Amino acid sequence: DTAVSQTPKYLVTQMGNDKSIKCEQNLGHDTMYWYKQDSKKFLKIMFSYNNKELIINETVPNRFSPKSPDKAHLNLHINSLELGDSAVYFCASSQRGPRRGSDNEKLFFGSGTQLSVL
Amino acid sequence: SQKIEQNSEALNIQEGKTATLTCNYTNYSPAYLQWYRQDPGRGPVFLLLIRENEKEKRKERLKVTFDTTLKQSLFHITASQPADSATYLCAPCESWGKLQFGAGTQVVVTP
Numbered sequence: 316d317t318a319v320s321q322t323p324k325y326l327v328t329q330m331g332n333d334k335s336i337k338c339e340q341n342l343g344h345d346t347m348y349w350y351k352q353d354s355k356k357f358l359k360i361m362f363s364y365n366n367k368e369l370i371i372n373e374t375v376p377n378r379f380s381p382k383s384p385d386k387a388h389l390n391l392h393i394n395s396l397e398l399g400d401s402a403v404y405f406c407a408s409s410q411r412g413p414r415r416g417s418d419n420e421k422l423f424f425g426s427g428t429q430l431s432v433l
Numbered sequence: 434s435q436k437i438e439q440n441s442e443a444l445n446i447q448e449g450k451t452a453t454l455t456c457n458y459t460n461y462s463p464a465y466l467q468w469y470r471q472d473p474g475r476g477p478v479f480l481l482l483i484r485e486n487e488k489e490k491r492k493e494r495l496k497v498t499f500d501t502t503l504k505q506s507l508f509h510i511t512a513s514q515p516a517d518s519a520t521y522l523c524a525p526c527e528s529w530g531k532l533q534f535g536a537g538t539q540v541v542v543t544p
Contacts, residue, residue: 424476
């Protein structure tokens with residue numbers, strides 16, 4: 316029943332490893348996002364996809380690569396993990412991308428993946 | 434650079450009172466603003482959206498105002514209940530697809 320589900324919930328790994336976080340939404344939404352929430356609780360947008368097309372790519376190291384096999388899935392792959400990558404990563408979706416201020420543009424978030432790099 | 438400022442100190446309030454949270458933004462011209470609630474260990478949940486041409490929006494015990502001159506939004510929880518305890522995030526939206534969030538203000542409602 317979960318609208319936006321992401322796995323795993325916790326990810327503990329060593330520096331230098333490569334890891335992936337998966338996200339799936341069953342809401343039929345066109346737009347999906349990855350956000351990073353750091354220790355100061357700021358939620359920063361990383362990527363956004365609309366119908367499998369990348370539309371937002373913030374200043375994120377190219378070690379982070381999103382992949383959208385279809386519009387219901389948006390995965391995040393991280394290469395060569397660093398200590399500073401430790402954070403909570405949230406996947407989200409919306410029916411449409413934020414633009415005109417309609418309720419279709421509200422975001423539905425997953426429950427987050429807490430990544431700890433040791 | 435763009436900034437979204439919310440009071441970083443927790444707001445402690447007695448049950449039944451009104452909680453008022455502030456969201457100030459600089460170097461933004463948002464067409465609208467969203468408010469979300471986040472509980473520990475969970476993702477944010479959408480509460481309200483207010484457009485730049487709307488001065489005020491209400492939903493049950495929640496009220497949001499939006500003053501584009503002051504570059505500020507106020508979020509009110511009236512008749513607060515312990516279940517309202519959470520962190521509240523504001524998110525002004527300017528360009529397509531880019532919703533940026535403030536760090537949030539924690540509200541603690543005591544019985």
